[in-house]
Amino acid sequence: MRLSEFIVQHVNRIVDEWEQFAKAIAPDIDLMSRAILRDHAKSILLAASRDMTTAQTASEQAAKAMGEGPEKTPSLDEAAASHGELRHTVGFDLVQMTSEFRHLRACVIRLWVNGLESPDLAYFQDMIRFNEAIDEALAESTAAYAEQVNRSRDIFLAILGHDLRAPLQAVSMSTEMLLRKTKLDADALTYVSLITSGARHMAVMVSDLLAFVRSRLGTSLPIEPAPMDLASAAQAAIDEACAGQPDCTATLNVRGDTQGEWDRGRLDQLLQNLIGNALQHGANKRPVTLSITGGEEQVILTMHNYGEPIPEAAISTIFDPLVRSSSEELGGPSTSLGLGLFIVKEVVIAHQGTIEVSSNEADGTTFTVVLPKRSRPTQSL
Template structure:
């Protein structure tokens, strides 16, 4: 029996072997369902079988062995790439993911050879074609996995660089207030000068970091839900924001049950960026208003400020990365690099929530976030 025919006839048995091996990859496989363990195996094998039945010249074979030539098996590439992305998402490392293909190759050849009564010359060609298909699938899967790793790294660096600016601003403002105090001796002034120099240096490194990842942002934030009170997080976020804004005087209104299960670190990022955005873009003659209300299923957070409204044609891209307001684009002083609202949207998505924004000259700008409690 030719190898492609063997694969098709014994597809379930082969995928069972794949599943058994995937189950041994700890600890990532411990939480996976049977369908997740068998992820894309059947699609990869069926695509490989179809490729083996496709005519191939010696020149095409030589080019394929070098990873060159036209793409001949798009379904194989698609299934393999999806598999690489999925294995990264569920926690397999690159060695574990590639070991699945090694086991698949060995399993298919072993089962097929055991079924043969006598070897034929065509069988060797079948093995070559099968190995080519598995190598192609492995290459596509590895490339997709590596891309996911790069995207995760880049979004982490972008958020890290963006969020470091808030505590740096608080340190800078505090040193400025200390300098204004009378009666400081030379030693104290020297210490303050060192702090200011250090914050400037760190600010430069943060700017360099953000520039590095400016065009390399990714998606999909991991979260770890734990019981928490969102009201406490809101009050602490307001306090932290006002440390860098001595004149800020926000109004806070909290009603209902604000307890739920969320990722506290990610929620802090969301609050800091929403509040910081309102303080930055709000009119100085108006206060920033934050309201939080909760029921049995969800909580609703509303952050409102008056000031220059968001342009109607910019509403649709307000949550895109590296998007800044028109005033910032014209060169007016700003601390924004267009990452804050992108981070907010990512945190909301990770919690399966929703966020909307309305903005006009009469009512001001309002961001409304709805987060399910579980």
């Protein structure tokens, strides 16, 4: 009997063995019903059987072996993906879930071989086709499981970032009230200044974290454009970045009309991250310069600093999330999550703009942002 026929005729027996194995490795068997343990096993097996009876050329077989073949069994992929999602939901870990497929493969081959009377070349081809189908199902299940893990992590980070804003606001307001209502000596003023600065850094990090999570849970950052002056926002961002830093050397150059319609909160994030990045990586006692040139339809914003240039190999990943420079990695504790430039890029994209970076030892590092003066709003998440 060909393997595809064997699977169809004995599918219930095979699924019974799947259930017993799943029961043995389940994280909390008391909460697992029989339906949960059996899950999509029957659908996966029947879809695999149908795939095995589909004609396949030698070139298609070679491509499929490398994961490059065309999708021939959408029902197999759908069942496998659903299985991966549900196994994550009921508490299986990735090793437990993938071991189910290993057991399924061994079970089917063992039961089938034990019933064979004589070997045949076609039977070996059947085993190859069955292994391909199981590998495809395993790949889909693993991808779906990993996606659920990522989404759960992102939701947790979103909740964490949201809930951190309230205590941070309480710290900031309390220090402000101390300064207003209490006469403090020099030492106390220093401590309050440190608390204020630390709270400000933490607020920026929380904002970056929330923006990062939003970008992963949706297609782009939500924006609500409104009339504003970019030059005014830039000066406020410089003032905030330099607060408490007597050696701050950030300057602003403005030319042309800098009025437009942008999301003020998002532009503040962009400016704070660009300025903070320039101050952090700029050479000591060398000025960092923010220049804004307004045109009829767009504004060009450049952030320039001197200092150690960005390695050419790192340029392509400079805007990726959770990427930190080598100097940050070696420099001990940092207020950076490695999200700043990623957030800058996401804000630019949300405003239908562009961003580029150039860096060399002679000319320094320059980030160039081009923003249209009118941006379409995006739906909030």
